[in-house]
Amino acid sequence: MDIDARRKSDPEHWKLASAIRVLAMDAVEAANSGHPGMPMGMADVATVLFRNHLKFDASAPHWFDRDRFVLSAGHGSMLIYSLLHLTGYQQMTIEQIRNFRQLGAITAGHPEYGHVEGVETTTGPLGQGIATAVGMAMAEEAMRAEFGPELCDHRTWVIAGDGCLMEGISQEAIGLAGVQKLGRLIVLWDNNDITIDGRVSLSDKTDQRARFEASGWRVLSCDGHDAADIDRALSEAAVDDGRPVLVDCKTIIGFGAPTKSDSAKAHGSPLGAEEIAATRKAFGWDAPAFEIPQDIAATWKEIGARGAKLRDAWETRVNALSTDSREEFTRRIENKPNAQLAENISALKSKTSAEKPKLATRKASENTLAVLNPDMPENFGGSADLTGSNNTKTPDMGIFSAENRLGRYIHYGIREHGMAAAMNGIWLHGGFRAYGGTFMTFTDYARGAIRLSALMGLPVVYVMTHDSIGLGEDGPTHQPVEHLAICRATPNLLMLRPCDQVETAEAWEIALTQTNRPSVMALSRQGLPTLRNTHLDENLSAKGAYVLRDATGGKPEVVLMATGSEVEIAVNARDTLEAAGTPTRVVSVPSMELFRAQPAAYRQDVLPAGTVRIAIEAAVRQPWDWLLLGERGREEKSDFIGMKGFGASAPAPELYKEFGITVEAVVERAKALL
């Protein structure tokens, strides 16, 4: 490519884009790690996007009606950091750029939501950005339908690379966006033909344009280094014709680096001093590292201020709303809690304690949602094609679709990973609390996005039913065994496994009042009795573990701990042990994370030292060692009744017998340990 001709054809654009390129290569060099090639390759596209198309105001990163910009190819983090710095985001000082990838800097290796303003979602694990953006775009459609285009009227722009498009999650995103006709979702494909291992052709020959078209996308293309051509393509892309848009931007990775551009060498390592010097020369860039010439800096700052008028006008419209409307709109876009939640939960608990129904906790979850959803317009539900099994849909919710943007229930299709990422996007956009269902075992399929929920601290709710061998005949492929342990091992994730309708209502109250962590709710397929027979306003599950049945006739000699469907076993074992004269306490443990956060005195009250302790859970033991051996437990006086390996196919009651998770086994073990 004739760099010089490019440079001369549009000198102002050239300087603006060069500023990004130089910052990127210099920052990576200073950090001695990072990815210069992608920011250098996409600098032209990003410059045109920010200069002419993206609706944003650098002075107001949280302005609700901004366009969302998602860098799905998160390894190119210096692209977004450069843009934030140049356009004048207050946090993104040149010091931060200088400290790229250093401890304490906001310029993390990959862009992190919450770590720096202007980063809309955490990316790096490939494909997450594009799938999260689908959620953002759906939330935008829904908010626009609900509040009108005066208050919500923006686009979602994504930069994605070949890596994003090879990851399976991208197909789930593409399919979902296609059927949902998200015409304001625009993916800019950094088509540079290079992956870490070499040319894309080593591992893929997919015609991406045909692939996107096959799912109902509109496909445009441009020369990714020609500002006018990029501008034309983005202008076309910005017209919403009901199809999401892929713009095939033909680019050169490491654009301008004389020996390393268009090769994997430019991808993930510093270019080196010599190559950088030669690149500077090719760019006609004389300024030293981390210095942006005054005129270029000024033009970039103007770009950053371009949206201020639009924001002013939007704020005027918001302020013109009636007080009630404004307050509700503000509550929604700030994802604030719902005032009626506590009351509705308490009423349901009270009714349940009186009526004592026997039902699966997945059904209990549906009952809870049926009470909550009519008063919580922010609840946005869905399931990965298991609506009737996950019990996630309530009668008041219409189906969200291209024809009905007021619907609040999404048929995500058989796309667990795409669903989880979209849920993240819905929350990140603002306006809705997303929950979505699948079988507990398919947390496996969604792990990549669930981890990002936890890392970003997004209080989405995973409704995971069929949570043990209790699902029965579908067998070991569908029976979670290690998944409770997996969720509990994941930092900043709240794992809730309620035992009956009352605890399920409490679990929903907990999940829907979280502000900075996701919840995974593990729910049974099989029917369970109501064990919380006496109504209390207090949310006992919020303590994580509590005494459900206490020992009678003396201090407890045995403490039985259990969660979810196994609490019934514990209660029945206690009855037998008590009848035999052994004072026995049952501790229900709906959430280990919440119990861990209780004061030591409370924990000691619930789990006194010196007793026999048995934990019962139809899953692996790993997370229970803490409560059996720790918290003043003792190895020789404790045991675990649960799963040692994978399950099997049979009716649930037979499986519980087969794997020895029975009242008899608990009683026997308790007696042996006494």
Added chain:
Amino acid sequence: MDIDARRKSDPEHWKLASAIRVLAMDAVEAANSGHPGMPMGMADVATVLFRNHLKFDASAPHWFDRDRFVLSAGHGSMLIYSLLHLTGYQQMTIEQIRNFRQLGAITAGHPEYGHVEGVETTTGPLGQGIATAVGMAMAEEAMRAEFGPELCDHRTWVIAGDGCLMEGISQEAIGLAGVQKLGRLIVLWDNNDITIDGRVSLSDKTDQRARFEASGWRVLSCDGHDAADIDRALSEAAVDDGRPVLVDCKTIIGFGAPTKSDSAKAHGSPLGAEEIAATRKAFGWDAPAFEIPQDIAATWKEIGARGAKLRDAWETRVNALSTDSREEFTRRIENKPNAQLAENISALKSKTSAEKPKLATRKASENTLAVLNPDMPENFGGSADLTGSNNTKTPDMGIFSAENRLGRYIHYGIREHGMAAAMNGIWLHGGFRAYGGTFMTFTDYARGAIRLSALMGLPVVYVMTHDSIGLGEDGPTHQPVEHLAICRATPNLLMLRPCDQVETAEAWEIALTQTNRPSVMALSRQGLPTLRNTHLDENLSAKGAYVLRDATGGKPEVVLMATGSEVEIAVNARDTLEAAGTPTRVVSVPSMELFRAQPAAYRQDVLPAGTVRIAIEAAVRQPWDWLLLGERGREEKSDFIGMKGFGASAPAPELYKEFGITVEAVVERAKALL
């Protein structure tokens, strides 16, 4: 559809297919759970496939040169059970069919490899079958190239549904098959337009044919209820023109059920007695449940015996080989161990103990593979586009591609899930031991397939590098924290985290001699010293944990346990403690699973009671409670030095300091606990 006309147009086919349909609906009814609709819808296609195309011999389910048949839509398990029964697989008696989904029966809810002969891979989690089949087809190409078409010459047939095709993993499989030009891979798409939630259009409008074509597939189609048309399509499909084949089979779910066919009602529940009676009538099927009329049974048995001659001829060719060739071929197809492995490992260990190099364990892994691979033609390596980072390629391995089927290294592309499933398929096919690399944190992306490796008991090897915050600047999205716990919580999975070159060599020896479980090898990005300075032939890592440095001057008062990159910290902390007069032992724990399997006496020797115990691992504590509090440990005398949450972006040494995983922290904690 005019059932009657269909029935009359080809009466023999009709009867054969009806036998499948009736068995399926009757078995589901008897089990009172299962999926009748899919077997009923695909019975015609399956009948034509087994009758005219599939190369198999029901009397020899393990015949190496059989075609592989994969039911990716595993919920339709009664389809394959019916076929196995009808064609005369010995294990699949009518009693087993009667006991569908019951405890102890081989007719599990979803088809399970190893549980029943004739099931080539475990399916049920959607999309796994198609992705596993890609591995099988690659192994077939590779074996054919190596041993010639006289010994290996078969196809891989897959039945996949809309669910399989919506899952992201299917895209990874489609892309990989396309670039690899797997012309003998044929996917029969059960295009019935129904998912659990309703019509496919609720959640997808992807033009699947265009999508497959975009990745280089050949697309055919047929009326899935017209035997002649199916036969035509399968005949065309069987011609290998270097493109994998999708056959779009237009079908009706629950075909023949008068009120439930073509609806979600036929998908996942018994049809009910009334509907079954009406369906029988429509089929003209008078026989009672589980009885197959003599003539139909006889024809099906002939179909099952159709391949016997081909098998005889193949066996004759195998027997005609020279003894050496035959023995090696047999060793390979039976996945038997390699005789030279132990010797090569021992030599490397000896050299290492003498030279004491400092290097990352990912590099140590490469060194080990460089020694092993030339003598192990069965090793089939690859990486999900991180070859240079995972250090998975050795110089002797060519690149496996359409142009070079003798290559033994696959560029899997950015497809962790597809890679893991393909690795399962490679092993299942026979002839190769697959290993594949990515970053440890992306076990998340591959979880669905890794779990199946464990459930099926396949000794594939996951080479997971960059295994902690020690990867440094890439930050928390790339830093595994909970992933060691996740692997350890997974039943039947061997998790290995070696501390130096010697342990890495031992880890490979362990992994490559496993017969019934996968290994996950967690390897460092950063350099580590050689800690095993004295050569021993014995594989100490095989004990799971062992005394690496013992206390001097008395019984140990402190025991430091660590794995991988943290063993160095333990060794240095011991030096400090010993210098201060505290007898301190270091226990290296390369594998908790292996240590758990040791006799109690050995475990007590390694971890004596009554000492201070500290575990050091740059990960969450969850799996360590066992060794800190259990195994006669004590809460008040033990502690864990590791991660409490997610990592951060910075150079690795700074992160270790930031998160308090240092020699000083260990020493201080030990002193406090003494």
